[in-house]
Amino acid sequence: DVKVTQSSRYLVKRTGEKVFLECVQDMDHENMFWYRQDPGLGLRLIYFSYDVKMKEKGDIPEGYSVSREKKERFSLILESASTNQTSMYLCASSLSFSGLGRQKDTQYFGPGTRLTVL
Amino acid sequence: SQKIEQNSEALNIQEGKTATLTCNYTNYSPAYLQWYRQDPGRGPVFLLLIRENEKEKRKERLKVTFDTTLKQSLFHITASQPADSATYLCALRNTGGFKTIFGAGTRLFVKA
Numbered sequence: 001d002v003k004v005t006q007s008s009r010y011l012v013k014r015t016g017e018k019v020f021l022e023c024v025q026d027m028d029h030e031n032m033f034w035y036r037q038d039p040g041l042g043l044r045l046i047y048f049s050y051d052v053k054m055k056e057k058g059d060i061p062e063g064y065s066v067s068r069e070k071k072e073r074f075s076l077i078l079e080s081a082s083t084n085q086t087s088m089y090l091c092a093s094s095l096s097f098s099g100l101g102r103q104k105d106t107q108y109f110g111p112g113t114r115l116t117v118l
Numbered sequence: 119s120q121k122i123e124q125n126s127e128a129l130n131i132q133e134g135k136t137a138t139l140t141c142n143y144t145n146y147s148p149a150y151l152q153w154y155r156q157d158p159g160r161g162p163v164f165l166l167l168i169r170e171n172e173k174e175k176r177k178e179r180l181k182v183t184f185d186t187t188l189k190q191s192l193f194h195i196t197a198s199q200p201a202d203s204a205t206y207l208c209a210l211r212n213t214g215g216f217k218t219i220f221g222a223g224t225r226l227f228v229k230a
Contacts, residue, residue, distance in 0.1 A: 004161070035220075040126065040222055041222060042207070042220045042221055042222035042223060043162075043207070043220040045217055045218075048216075048217075050216075056216075058217065059217075090161050090162075092161070105150075105167075105211060105218070106152065106164045106167065107162075107164065107218060108164070109161030109162050109163070110161050111159075111160055111161050112159065112160065112161050114159075
């Protein structure tokens, strides 16, 4: 089974702090994603990466950056945390953007990190 | 504008009945639709995928339909059980796109 792990389940930080969220997957997936999930808004894509050192902005990249130095690890960085970044953060991975309708595009999610910024 | 919509109101049903959840989309041409289950405080878990040229897909007690004319997918759980209580998310990948777009989910409660 695919396993996606996230470094923390719960995190409390202060406004202005730099925050690192780590995600590791063990199935050699090419693609990795960071989402945030807020009530009523669903999952919103922050960044994704389709290869080592490659990254693409999602729908809400402002205030975030990412790093992918190794295939299995994808980090989300909040450069200066703000209260409006309080949210559930979910990491996911998938095999590849291999074509339409392929099962490979199924995303496997980690357990999430609930971040509170005070 | 592009939208993917699920009923925001929770669905309450009695054990043993069939639960039906709806996913509607606007201004997308999905290559496929996926359904995920999410339990409180957990990440979503993939359940089923249905392609644009498929009308129906089944997996055990689950059934998904896809109507590209109505721009709608229905997700059915037959013989529902309290353990089926969760939030169910639909997601689509637009033709030619890279991103998967998720709906906000519908919460299902199955009462014993």
